[in-house]
Amino acid sequence: MKKRIRQCFGKAASSYSEAASVQRIVAGNCAGLCPQGDYNRVLDIGSGVGFLHEELQKRITSGCYVSLDLVSPMLLEQKGAGALLVSADGEELPFSEGCFDLLVSSSAMQWYGEPQKSIPQSFCVLKSGGRFAIAIFAEGTLRELAEISARTGFGSVKKLRSCSFYEGVFNNIPGLKVNYASEEHEVFFPSVKHFLKKHKQTGAVASSEDISWGKNKYRRFVEEYEKLYSGGSGIKASYKVFFAYGEKL
Template identity: 30%
Template sequence: MKLQVKRFFDNSFKTYDNNANIQKIIANHLAGHISKNYYEQVLELGVGSGLFTKLLMDKISFKKYVGIDLSYNLLTKAKSKFDELSFINADIDYLPVDIARFDIITGSSVLQWLEFPKNTISLLIQNAKKGTEFYFSIFLEGTFSEMKHLYHLTGFGSVFNLKDENFYKDIFYNFNKSEWIFEKQNYVLYYDSVQEFLKQHKKTGARYTEKKSFTSKQSYINFCRLYEELFKNENNKIPVTYSILYIRGVK
């Protein structure tokens, strides 16, 4: 799984910033939740090209920042924007840093890519020091609901098997239940055509699924036709639904 996820994101380093529309919306909303303007030690998970990093830099000041991402190419792009910051190319499921030193641990649109989410998130919280603040946004089941429906009809457009909000709530509620705040938001973005959406989605690199990628040309044609027939609105736009969970809390 991780090798394919890494390969897709590595290949998107030239196109990610101009196509990550939903990721920008999510990052802005998450940044708005951060409560303080100074944290001595900052850990950002899933830096990508630095979209959320830029919002962090505008929002807070700090003594030390560490950013981690699986994609070397995207991380190199982030480094070119923020040369003064420390970045590590690593897998979040196997973090190479001492979690206990950080005052804030955050990441936008990243935890859904964990291979061992229950174990990794639990260790993050367990190993953090008392008072550490956490801020995350996560893609949930319900994202690409239109595409998932059409996949069952056409065999084209498989989607990644995302978790529901209760899966994540159960993990965080194991630690100081009263300290966690959850906010679920659904977003719908509209595109002029199915082809436009698919091309833009591909350019973000966020396209790993557990299914084999090969499908017939006819499956693709049927997918595009049915998407428009079933979902196109009165303005001749096609909708794409995203379901997001925002999590914030203190250990």
């Protein structure tokens, strides 16, 4: 799965900034959960092209901002951001315990293979008194795409975990003072073809399932999607986001 993630997001690196409109909004909302002030060392897990860093620069100052991502081409899109770019796996952080004052991550941890294990491990690098803000796409995201894919056999959508699942993960991390929030977004596209193109340009097509691109299946997919989820505003795509934010005691 990690290989597939690298491939899909690597190909989408140059188009991500323009296509990932919801991810940009989520990054801004995640940044808003971080208290304003000065932080000596900041770790941004799954930083991608740098949306969260851009937003945080409006709220905080930092001595060292570490932008970590599994996909090197995504990091290289962070031109002039002033961050220390680290190509590494967020589930296997290459840092010592207690070395960061602020831990942030937006639109990344839903790709974790073992979130029950790796999310708690992430907090080992946060020092006592450090703050954190995490945003994760949850079950309900692209529910229309998942439903029509299952009905027609066209395409494949990664199965996402629920907000309650992630709340349980964070509740089991010792020494956290944590708050939760969630939000939903509806985005409308001119056509199914336009939606699929934009979705591909974000790289979020990575899936462990086989993908079928047969013409008959595609035709049926478009027909079903338009029948069920089109209206005056266009083709609808829904997104649900889980937030966890607070302090390590």
